Amino acid sequence: MGVNSNTLLVIKLPDSRVLRILSRSVFLALVILTMPCIDSILRERPEYNNFGSDVLSNSQLLNLLFRDLAIEGLLRKGDKALILSPGIVNVRMVHNLNLQHLHLHNNVSYVVMDSGLEGQRLIPDETFDFVFTITSNFVDTKFVNRVVKIGGIVAIPLSNNNAPNGFRKQSNYRIVYLRSYNSTIMALRKVSPSNEELGSSTRRHLCQLESEAKKVMLKGLEDALLEPPRRTLLRSTKYLKKIKFLPELLGDTLESYKRRVFIGVGLAEENSALTEWFHQNYPKRNQDFEVYSLVVVPEEEEGSSRVAVHVDVSDWLMKNVKEEVYVVMKADAEVVEEMIKRSTICLVDELFLECKNQWWQGMERYNKSKRAYWECLALYGRLRDEGVAVHQWWG
Structure with a gap:
């Protein structure tokens, strides 16, 4: 056929949208094909080298x-x-x-x-x-x-x-x-010894149990008194019978512990009477207890009820208490609060908490205390929440 100058040759190209779809499809196919190679490269990176390659x-x-x-x-x-x-x-x-x-x-x-x-x-x-x-x-x-x-x-x-x-x-x-x-x-x-096996006979620190387990284990403890008791009640055997000691609560014979320790933190003369009370009333299950007296002295500031400890209680515990040691302690609120801050409170199995407040009757030395009784109850509740077997101590 000859070329006629009056004849036009028309070539129809695909729509531009079709071209875009086609190019994207080709790109996606290439990405899919190269994915195994990329994955193998990433897997070859050493896991231990967290600080870089050099x-x-x-x-x-x-x-x-x-x-x-x-x-x-x-x-x-x-x-x-x-x-x-x-x-x-x-x-x-x-x-x-x-x-x-x-x-x-x-x-x-x-x-x-x-x-x-x-x-x-x-x-x-x-x-x-x-x-x-x-x-x-x-x-x-x-x-x-x-x-x-x-x-x-x-x-x-x-x-x-x-x-x-x-x-x-x-x-x-x-x-x-x-x-x-x-x-x-x-x-x-x-901050404390490890407890690998929760079910073992030496596993007793309640602080590390889940919250629901804590509630079950501590459910048998006596309730806190909503107001300070009268002295006549404290002297009666009726009040003493209300105390649910931890060995009785858990049915623990205390035989599995390599050591059993009682620690009194207080004035020298108070610790002497405290030791006598412990030997007469605590259910020791015919086991020997080591008794330690950590002496405190009242601060000299006028109107102060705070105490100064001769030794750092938290440091003492960390140096002398291990997993196989059963620990009973009596301590003042200020000492206990410091132990909470230092995260050493869980080294104690059973705690007798003395919390002096403005309602403290018959104790002129502490009548000027700034601590309200509700603050004592709050501290008691916090210790229970932490999983500490805590009792109120009235001297």
């Missing part, structure tokens, strides 16, 4: 972290420290740390978690003041609980993938530090 950079970040922990008072000069690693690569990184400024270079131990099981068994209980884990994914929680001292610090990077075998916050730990570097670092203070 070893020198990691060491620098760890030095920065340890300096910050020292500034916060969580890592002190002379502390005995343990650094846990899931692999030999991280051990090399840790050896690049500069710990001389903390005087820790001679007090640091290293454990490779995937190959150091025998080494773990050789470490005595409560050996370390500070434990740091390179990762949260490979930590043996039971091992850490065993080797860190009460009052010691455990620092971990928070896991991004919630690994089931990572370190979990235990009920006997309190968060004291949370800061973000390449990873978020959390530090926890161990």
Whole structure:
């Protein structure tokens, strides 16, 4: 056919909307095809390297972290420290740390978690003041609980993938530090002995039970008096019979504990009478109790009912009380409030709470107390909520 200048050649192209749909479909198909490759690349990233890929950079970040922990008072000069690693690569990184400024270079131990099981068994209980884990994914929680001292610090990077075998916050730990570097670092203070088996015969600290379990266990305790009783009632055997002592409440023979301790916190002359009362009235189940007297003295300020303790009760408990010890204590409200602040109240199994208030009759020394009786009831209720077997003590 010849070309005629009067003839037009028309080529019809697809609608632009059709082209857009077609191009997007091709792009989506390419993405779907490349997904397995992307996933395999992500899976190859080492989980333990939470601080980045460069070893020198990691060491620098760890030095920065340890300096910050020292500034916060969580890592002190002379502390005995343990650094846990899931692999030999991280051990090399840790050896690049500069710990001389903390005087820790001679007090640091290293454990490779995937190959150091025998080494773990050789470490005595409560050996370390500070434990740091390179990762949260490979930590043996039971091992850490065993080797860190009460009052010691455990620092971990928070896991991004919630690994089931990572370190979990235990009920006997309190968060004291949370800061973000390449990873978020959390530090926890161990405030009481660990309780791994709730059903064992030595498992008695009610503070760590769930709230409903606490209510059931403490339901048998006598109710708090809504107003201070008369002295004649306190002297009667009828009032004494109302006290539901913990061994009777739980049906506990007290035989399973390696030690049983009674601690009186008060004036010297009061502690002497208190010890006599304890031996005459407490259901000791024919078991021997060690008796300790922590002496307090009244403050000299005019009109003050506060007391000053010769020893730090919380520190004393953390140094002298372990999981296998059964502890009964009598203490003043001010001492108990300080123990609550220090998170050491749960080291006590049974507490006799003395709360002096403006209704305190026949005690001229405390008549000027500023504490209202409802404040005493509030403290009593708080202790019950915490899971402490608490009784009101009237002297």
